[in-house]
Amino acid sequence: MNKFITLSLAALAMSACATTPVPSGDWTLAEIDGQAQAATVMQSLTFDSANQRVSGTGGCNRFMGGYTMEGATVTFGGLATTRKACLDRDVTNAEAKYLGILSENSFELTTVAGQLILTSASNRLVFNQ
Known part of the structure; x- marks a missing residue:
């Protein structure tokens, strides 16, 4: 019995250290906080897990960059954007907020029921596939 408990605890500990699989496909931002x-504002996120790259749209512009995964924690780094002029101030503001948070x-x-949820200390982003 002790051997079974020890093996179960070891398996649980190993699974806790495993990296959460990065969700594939395109995700559309549904809500912020x-x-x-x-x-009218199309914002998206796409993971390329083979190359640890992320891309998407902010509203007017496209963005791209790298990311790192440690366990279930994802950090985006070095995001670059295109620089198209955006004529709609609401879209410009939504894009600035979204890219700033990322x-x-x-x-x-x-991931829960077809949704991707990114939660930080100060923000929560919900995406639909």
């Missing part, structure tokens, strides 16, 4: 995103935080990454 509980506030639904306007349907650039300044590490997130706990979870």
